[in-house]
Amino acid sequence: xxxxxxxxxxxxxxxxxxxxxNKLLQLRDRLVAVQPVVLRAAAALAAVVAAVVxxxxxxxxxxxxxxxxxxxxxxxxxxxxxxxxAFVYFVIANAIAGAYNLVVLIIRRLTLRRRTASLVVHMxxxxxxALLATGAATxxxxxELGKNGxxxxxxxxxxxxxxxxxxxxxxxxxSSFIGVALMLALNLLSAAAxxxxxxxxxx
Amino acid sequence: xxxxxxxxxxxxxxAGLDGxxxxxGYMGGVGAPAAGGGGRGAxxxxxxxxxxxxxxxxxxxxxxxxxxxxxxxxIQITLADTLPPLQVPVTAxxxxxxAFVYFVVANAMVCLFSAAALAACRRRGAxxxxxVGDLLALALLxxxxxxxxxxxxxxxxxxxxxxxxxxxxxxxxxxxxAMAAVIVSLLAAFANxxxxxxxxxxxxxxxSYY
Numbered sequence: 405x406x407x408x409x410x411x412x413x414x415x416x417x418x419x420x421x422x423x424x425x426n427k428l429l430q431l432r433d434r435l436v437a438v439q440p441v442v443l444r445a446a447a448a449l450a451a452v453v454a455a456v457v458x459x460x461x462x463x464x465x466x467x468x469x470x471x472x473x474x475x476x477x478x479x480x481x482x483x484x485x486x487x488x489x490a491f492v493y494f495v496i497a498n499a500i501a502g503a504y505n506l507v508v509l510i511i512r513r514l515t516l517r518r519r520t521a522s523l524v525v526h527m528x529x530x531x532x533x534a535l536l537a538t539g540a541a542t543x544x545x546x547x548e549l550g551k552n553g554x555x556x557x558x559x560x561x562x563x564x565x566x567x568x569x570x571x572x573x574x575x576x577x578x579s580s581f582i583g584v585a586l587m588l589a590l591n592l593l594s595a596a597a598x599x600x601x602x603x604x605x606x607x
Numbered sequence: 608x609x610x611x612x613x614x615x616x617x618x619x620x621x622a623g624l625d626g627x628x629x630x631x632g633y634m635g636g637v638g639a640p641a642a643g644g645g646g647r648g649a650x651x652x653x654x655x656x657x658x659x660x661x662x663x664x665x666x667x668x669x670x671x672x673x674x675x676x677x678x679x680x681x682i683q684i685t686l687a688d689t690l691p692p693l694q695v696p697v698t699a700x701x702x703x704x705x706a707f708v709y710f711v712v713a714n715a716m717v718c719l720f721s722a723a724a725l726a727a728c729r730r731r732g733a734x735x736x737x738x739v740g741d742l743l744a745l746a747l748l749x750x751x752x753x754x755x756x757x758x759x760x761x762x763x764x765x766x767x768x769x770x771x772x773x774x775x776x777x778x779x780x781x782x783x784x785a786m787a788a789v790i791v792s793l794l795a796a797f798a799n800x801x802x803x804x805x806x807x808x809x810x811x812x813x814x815s816y817y
Contacts, residue, residue, distance in 0.1 A: 487768035490757050523811045527804055530742075534749045534800060541750030545706045545757040550769070556703040557762070559771040584746060591742055598810050 448505030497539030
């Protein structure tokens with residue numbers, strides 16, 4: 405490995421393929437050694453942030469709806485995440501994903517059966533990633549309808565009236581998509597780490 | 608654990624279930640004699656032909672069913688009592704909703720990828736791109752199902768808080784076809800998930816950590 409020889413170039417007999425291949429191997433080793441803990445902590449953070457921001461997302465405004473005699477009648481319009489099953493599912497899915505990642509972070513340090521644990525965690529990672537993807541896409545579909553409405557279904561957009569509700573919801577959805585991407589990277593990392601185990605004897 | 612060294616690229620019959628006749632690397636299906644996902648021996652086939660064919664077929668079906676989904680109804684509008692009611696044709700098309708458009712596009716992409724993976728998965732260097740593509744296809748399929756199902760639920764029930772009326776009482780057949788497409792795509796997504804799980808099992812079996 406190049407770690408022992410320092411920056412000396414390997415002999416040029418295998419032509420240009422050897423230094424590139426060594427660099428690729430180095431890069432791969434470095435990527436695999438980036439502890440999956442960092443990725444998993446980031447994914448947990450993203451999912452928890454998404455769940456919390458959406459759960460606390462509420463906005464209300466008061467408008468005058470009628471004037472009776474001289475007294476105006478006001479009504480309060482509220483938007484919160486419970487109004488739509490899409491956002492409810494979004495909060496639940498992100499809460500499950502965040503809790504799962506936190507539990508795995510804690511438990512992976514304690515368990516001893518490495519091989520079974522890593523297999524089960526890898527499988528569950530995929531399932532949780534699918535769940536997160538579903539939740540994020542559902543909420544994004546609802547958010548897009550809320551922002552643009554649908555002309556053909558006669559559905560009016562609501563983001564002109566509930567501006568900060570929409571922007572906070574957007575932040576939550578973006579955070580959830582980041583969580584999906586991080587879990588995808590985690591899956592790939594687990595696959596790379598487990599696939600090349602017999603080749604890396606020292607690890 | 609006895610390890611019989613076999614030549615790389617040669618898979619004896621029945622060598623898949625125990626990991627002892629194959630060392631090193633993750634190459635499930637190279638040289639495997641027509642391991643079509645069932646048959647004799649290797650369920651840990653890196654190609655997963657049967658499941659991949661099912662994903663290809665199901666995504667194709669759901670993309671096509673959603674892509675030809677339209678319905679035209681004539682509704683009657685009465686302007687005044689003296690005039691006969693107007694017959695207004697109204698149409699529901701899949702392209703009126705961006706969620707359905709994303710659904711069709713995502714299913715088409717996964718279908719194309721499945722075809723490419725079926726063509727290329729016997730090659731040695733194609734293992735990593737196929738797995739990366741499988742994971743992306745998983746995310747794509749599940750998100751497409753989520754988005755289209757959300758639009759379908761809004762069409763079925765409406766939303767009272769936002770004052771959105773339901774649509775499916777008018778466009779019954781349109782909603783039914785869309786729902787069928789979503790369900791078939793969900794089956795394809797689960798098949799993709801099972802295929803990935805089998806691939807992960809193959810990886811873990813062939814890596815001798817102990």
